[in-house]
Amino acid sequence: xxxxxxxxxxxxxxxxxxxxxxxxxxxxxxxxxxxxxxxxxxxxxxxxxxxxxxxxxxxxxxxxxxxxxxxxxxxxxxxxxxxxxxxxxxxxxxxxxxxxxxxxxxxxxxxxxxxxxxxxxxxxxxxxxxxxxxxxxxxxxxxxxxxxxxxxxxxxxxxxxxxxxxxxxxxxxxxxxxxxxxxxxxxxxxxxxxxxxxxxxxxxxxxxxxxxxxxxxxxxxxxxxxxxxxxxxxxxxxxxxxxxxxxxxxxxxxxxxxxxxxxxxxxxxxxxxxxxxxxxxxxxxxxxxxxxxxxxxxxxxxxxxxxxxxxxxxxxxxxxxxx
Amino acid sequence: xxxxxxxxxxxxxxxxxxxxxxxxxxxxxxxxxxxxxxxxxxxxxxxxxxxxxxxxxxxxxxxxxxxxxxxxxxxxxxxxxxxxxxxxxxxxxxxxxxxxxxxxxxxxxxxxxxxxxxxxxxxxxxxxxxxxxxxxxxxxxxxxxxxxxxxxxxxxxxxxxxxxxxxxxxxxxxxxxxxxxxxxxxxxxxxxxxxxxxxxxxxxxxxxxxxxxxxxxxxxxxxxxxxxxxxxxxxxxxxxxxxxxxxxxxxxxxxxxxxxxxxxxxxxxxxxxxxxxxxxxxxxxxxxxxxxxxxxxxxxxxxxxxxxxxxxxxxxxxxxxxx
Numbered sequence: 001x002x003x004x005x006x007x008x009x010x011x012x013x014x015x016x017x018x019x020x021x022x023x024x025x026x027x028x029x030x031x032x033x034x035x036x037x038x039x040x041x042x043x044x045x046x047x048x049x050x051x052x053x054x055x056x057x058x059x060x061x062x063x064x065x066x067x068x069x070x071x072x073x074x075x076x077x078x079x080x081x082x083x084x085x086x087x088x089x090x091x092x093x094x095x096x097x098x099x100x101x102x103x104x105x106x107x108x109x110x111x112x113x114x115x116x117x118x119x120x121x122x123x124x125x126x127x128x129x130x131x132x133x134x135x136x137x138x139x140x141x142x143x144x145x146x147x148x149x150x151x152x153x154x155x156x157x158x159x160x161x162x163x164x165x166x167x168x169x170x171x172x173x174x175x176x177x178x179x180x181x182x183x184x185x186x187x188x189x190x191x192x193x194x195x196x197x198x199x200x201x202x203x204x205x206x207x208x209x210x211x212x213x214x215x216x217x218x219x220x221x222x223x224x225x226x227x228x229x230x231x232x233x234x235x236x237x238x239x240x241x242x243x244x245x246x247x248x249x250x251x252x253x254x255x256x257x258x259x260x261x262x263x264x265x266x267x268x269x270x271x272x273x274x275x276x277x278x279x280x281x282x283x284x285x286x287x288x289x290x291x292x293x294x295x296x297x298x299x300x301x302x303x304x305x306x307x308x309x310x311x312x313x314x315x316x317x318x319x320x321x322x323x
Numbered sequence: 324x325x326x327x328x329x330x331x332x333x334x335x336x337x338x339x340x341x342x343x344x345x346x347x348x349x350x351x352x353x354x355x356x357x358x359x360x361x362x363x364x365x366x367x368x369x370x371x372x373x374x375x376x377x378x379x380x381x382x383x384x385x386x387x388x389x390x391x392x393x394x395x396x397x398x399x400x401x402x403x404x405x406x407x408x409x410x411x412x413x414x415x416x417x418x419x420x421x422x423x424x425x426x427x428x429x430x431x432x433x434x435x436x437x438x439x440x441x442x443x444x445x446x447x448x449x450x451x452x453x454x455x456x457x458x459x460x461x462x463x464x465x466x467x468x469x470x471x472x473x474x475x476x477x478x479x480x481x482x483x484x485x486x487x488x489x490x491x492x493x494x495x496x497x498x499x500x501x502x503x504x505x506x507x508x509x510x511x512x513x514x515x516x517x518x519x520x521x522x523x524x525x526x527x528x529x530x531x532x533x534x535x536x537x538x539x540x541x542x543x544x545x546x547x548x549x550x551x552x553x554x555x556x557x558x559x560x561x562x563x564x565x566x567x568x569x570x571x572x573x574x575x576x577x578x579x580x581x582x583x584x585x586x587x588x589x590x591x592x593x594x595x596x597x598x599x600x601x602x603x604x605x606x607x608x609x610x611x612x613x614x615x616x617x618x619x620x621x622x623x624x625x626x627x628x629x630x631x632x633x634x635x636x637x638x639x640x641x642x643x644x645x646x
Contacts, residue, residue, distance in 0.1 A: 056548060058544065058548055086547075086550050089548055089549065089550035091550055094548075095545070097541055097548075099541060102540060102542060103541045103545040104545070105560050105564070106639075108559070116559075117550075117551065120552070120555075152639045154639075154640050165545070168545075172550075
């Protein structure tokens with residue numbers, strides 16, 4: 001197997017607060033290979049976005065990486081100087097944000113925003129940069145791209161703006177894209193188009209993608225493997241088909257039970273009792289134990305084990321078994 | 324753009340009419356000009372003759388009607404004190420005030436905006452602390468006190484700069500400028516600093532708070548995620564967006580320099596309109612006072628018009644709505 005594009009080892013993020021140190025990301029490890037799409041799911045506050053920001057070096061103070069390593073194409077990047085990190089952003093790692101309505105500068109034509117990014121990272125002339133920008137817009141399916149180069153963001157619909165954002169993330173040909181909830185703010189009818197576009201472009205260019213979302217449908221549609229996060233930790237990590245059809249972590253199982261599926265018809269959805277604990281008030285032992293149907297004394301006394309096989313759980317579910 | 328300007332102009336006419344009424348009404352209460360004109364041992368007959376000559380015994384509406392009629396012919400009246408047409412007097416003094424106010428306005432924008440950005444972007448740097456505490460001082464010390472302090476230090480103690488007057492002036496057509504002689508420049512330094520310190524403080528604080536707001540927005544985070552240089556993110560992306568809410572207030576602020584200029588002109592015996600206005604108040608020179616107010620109103624209106632047009636340039640979203 002070839003070396004992964006992104007390799008995250010035991011990554012932890014800490015936020016010191018008056019009430020104590022919070023750990024929104026706690027010992028997370030995963031790899032993403034060239035051309036692979038890794039879906040990262042979890043509830044709000046599970047640490048998905050925080051992990052993405054940590055990788056690209058955009059944590060806002062006082063949050064900071066407190067442990068672990070991040071490797072990109074064989075180079076360690078979590079220890080880089082701020083200036084080196086800045087050069088790497090956009091060039092090696094592109095990012096797509098959640099809300100396309102607010103992620104573009106409203107006062108600058110989109111063509112200029114593309115061109116400035118290309119000129120920053122690639123050794124090209126202004127004319128070449130403009131040509132590349134135009135090609136980028138065509139690739140993401142902006143109709144009449146040549147005429148739209150001078151258009152301002154408010155002249156586009158939400159879906160079109162997210163296409164522009166994707167073009168911006170891809171314009172310097174990075175080897176990794178971190179897409180942070182790229183479809184959450186869009187109309188349902190547009191969501192599938194954007195996911196399909198992202199998937200197609202990354203397959204063509206061999207770009208690795210970290211797709212952060214809480215939408216199981218998006219995960220099932222786009223990703224090759226899926227990482228499930230809970231309270232800052234990795235609960236389960238595996239090929240998407242296996243995880244979705246035979247979840248091994250009780251939390252994943254609960255998540256799947258609470259997702260409507262056409263194949264199940266109109267059967268009543270399950271819900272996971274309780275809610276995710278606040279970071280300042282994590283229970284002892286496994287963070288999921290108060291909500292877990294299989295929790296026992298062991299779970300309450302010991303932190304969840306390091307990944308065994310696929311799930312980080314003392315009592316992983318055997319495929320086929322129901323609780 | 325033309326339509327918008329015409330629309331603003333119709334507003335301007337309305338505002339001017341209002342100002343003319345207010346100034347006309349207000350100065351009826353400024354005192355009886357005849358007491359200022361006549362010698363102290365005047366006879367009742369002389370007094371009655373004076374009242375009649377100035378039409379002061381006519382009903383108010385008749386007086387105002389006659390005033391408007393003269394105004395429509397461009398006749399602002401004759402100064403009671405100087406016995407010359409008011410318009411000529413104003414235009415003699417206008418260049419001195421205009422040069423002072425414009426220099427101060429330009430300087431406060433050129434210094435206030437970059438300092439506002441600096442204090443927002445690098446809140447921990449030594450320069451930020453210095454500018455912030457300096458701005459507190461500039462905002463809290465009254466203008467006349469700053470003027471007197473500066474005069475004491477630089478004119479009296481150090482003897483570097485003149486303490487009053489405009490220095491040598493040069494006639495440029497009808498414009499009496501002090502900016503073409505070295506003594507003129509030396510004379511304008513202290514009054515300009517006196518006027519500008521407060522303006523810098525206000526603009527700095529406005530820009531700083533607007534920038535702090537914008538720096539948290541998504542498109543600035545996205546610009547950072549694209550690996551753009553800090554200078555580009557701050558000045559090309561963040562600053563123009565931060566300026567949009569601030570431009571109006573900066574415009575009004577520069578307009579208000581005109582009123583602060585009265586104090587400064589008195590302190591430095593600057594031969595401008597402000598000093599003339601204070602003298603006119605003492606002499607109950609009604610036509611001169613009314614004319615000064617009108618000129619100030621026109622100045623404000625012009626600045627507001629410029630600000631409105633600036634919005635059309637700054638914000639493409641407005642341009643679309645109006646076209």
